[in-house]
Amino acid sequence: xxxxxxxxxxxxxxxxxxxxxxxxxxxxxxxxxxxxxxxxxxxxxxxxxxxxxxxxxxxxxxxxxxxxxxxxxxxxxxxxxxxxxxxxxxxxxxxxxxxxxxxxxxxxxxxxxxxxxxxxxxxxxxxxxxxxxxxxxxxxxxxxxxxxxxxxxxxxxxxxxxxxxxxxxxxxxxxxxxxxxxxxxxxxxxxxxxxxxxxxxxxxxxxxxxxxxxxxxxxxxxxxxxxxxxxxxxxxxxxxxxxxxxxxxxxxxxxxxxxxxxxxxxxxxxxxxxxxxxxxxxxxxxxxxxxxxxxxxxxxxxxxxxxxxxxxxxxxxxxxxxxxxxxxxxxxxxxxxxxxxxxxxxxxxxxxxxxxxxxxxxxxxxxxxxxxxxxxxxxxxxxxxxxxxxxxxxxxxxxxxxxxxxxxxxxxxxxxxxxxxxxxxxxxxxxxxxxxxxxxxxxxxxxxxxx
Ligand SMILES: Nc1ncnc2c1ncn2[C@@H]1O[C@H](COP(=O)(O)OP(=O)(O)OP(=O)(O)O)[C@@H](O)[C@H]1O
Ligand SMILES: [Mg+2]
Numbered sequence: 001x002x003x004x005x006x007x008x009x010x011x012x013x014x015x016x017x018x019x020x021x022x023x024x025x026x027x028x029x030x031x032x033x034x035x036x037x038x039x040x041x042x043x044x045x046x047x048x049x050x051x052x053x054x055x056x057x058x059x060x061x062x063x064x065x066x067x068x069x070x071x072x073x074x075x076x077x078x079x080x081x082x083x084x085x086x087x088x089x090x091x092x093x094x095x096x097x098x099x100x101x102x103x104x105x106x107x108x109x110x111x112x113x114x115x116x117x118x119x120x121x122x123x124x125x126x127x128x129x130x131x132x133x134x135x136x137x138x139x140x141x142x143x144x145x146x147x148x149x150x151x152x153x154x155x156x157x158x159x160x161x162x163x164x165x166x167x168x169x170x171x172x173x174x175x176x177x178x179x180x181x182x183x184x185x186x187x188x189x190x191x192x193x194x195x196x197x198x199x200x201x202x203x204x205x206x207x208x209x210x211x212x213x214x215x216x217x218x219x220x221x222x223x224x225x226x227x228x229x230x231x232x233x234x235x236x237x238x239x240x241x242x243x244x245x246x247x248x249x250x251x252x253x254x255x256x257x258x259x260x261x262x263x264x265x266x267x268x269x270x271x272x273x274x275x276x277x278x279x280x281x282x283x284x285x286x287x288x289x290x291x292x293x294x295x296x297x298x299x300x301x302x303x304x305x306x307x308x309x310x311x312x313x314x315x316x317x318x319x320x321x322x323x324x325x326x327x328x329x330x331x332x333x334x335x336x337x338x339x340x341x342x343x344x345x346x347x348x349x350x351x352x353x354x355x356x357x358x359x360x361x362x363x364x365x366x367x368x369x370x371x372x373x374x375x376x377x378x379x380x381x382x383x384x385x386x387x388x389x390x391x392x393x394x395x396x397x398x399x400x401x402x403x404x405x406x407x408x409x410x411x412x413x414x415x416x417x418x419x420x421x422x423x424x425x426x427x428x429x430x431x432x433x434x435x436x437x438x439x440x441x442x443x444x445x446x447x448x449x450x451x
Pocket of ligand 1: 142143144145171172173174175176177178179180284327360361364
């Protein structure tokens, strides 16, 4: 399928050059001479990429980007800027542009960037569709655990779910903290009201505060409109503060105030808004210890951890592994429409005894790969642990590559590009990628991408 690119610039000459060179590369190119014309085309046609000038009279590049983002979260957008407008270019990245390129540029550069942006868009859409798919599958939400420690935990959960007591969930990565938070909400009388999640690791200070508490118009650069905070959006329901250990001391003070006073003040505003929400937080650190070295406020800790819950690592509840395997295999067989009827005993043995540093998420990933790679109905060690060679060098055209591996190699590319284009600034790279810094660090480690 030919990929469609929309090129927007009020400079005819540049449009012509770009049209010619991208068409020669095999893309279908459409040109627009103004922001307004571009928006009209976008409303009519499904593009795979927009490359737009920044400064245009009627509707500039940033405004166009904003409109696009409101309608489509995955369409990649490249901004072209003249010299001296770098700051707006940075704004563009914040608004969700894939990348910016400074004029004048070499055709080769824009071609490479185009290719990467298209790849990025494809990956984004694929992940989105998998997620969508998953949401209507209610069995995906089940909590498996017949081990003693999980049964204890689940009994505790049953007792506290329907109270308004703040819950702090601690446990290693992948042990099911997010899943448990959702489950608590769903077993409470707040279940018909919203459940709002905020990843505290992905945003810093003002941005995090504005996400949480909202902001008034003009309270900081980029606050073009007043915005309601998630706490207000969660009214009557539950707010899930994920990676709570990541919030700065400044934000901790404000959060403490909100919990104590049961009201919030939007950033830049002076009117307070009463809130009725239940707080659930999660962290994979030992938060109590963080209060000892003063990176986390004690008073806030005690407010959040009225009910402390601990999810044990998978290696300490090996009894749960077979049941988890069964449950997860079921899920992936459905997802990929494949049938697995047997599993070799050495596989079971290995799965029971692996260290599972990534806990259930890691187990799930391995089984997902296994289902994809299985050639008959039997799950063998080979399908679990051997990645086909040659996936990453792009030389071996004849090989059949699975969806999972395709997604993984695309993900690796996208991460490498983001690191390259931000000169290895991981905070910026995470922002460009739209994931939390923690998630980026995890991925860098998982794929061994340390530059
Ligand atoms: N007890 C369980 N039964 C079934 N599936 C589970 C269970 N625990 C976790 N999972 C699944 O494992 C994956 C990881 O769980 P989850 O995202 O909740 O972990 P987490 O502790 O929040 O991880 P992180 O610290 O990285 O945010 C999810 O797909 C989740 O559905
Ligand atoms: Mg989580």
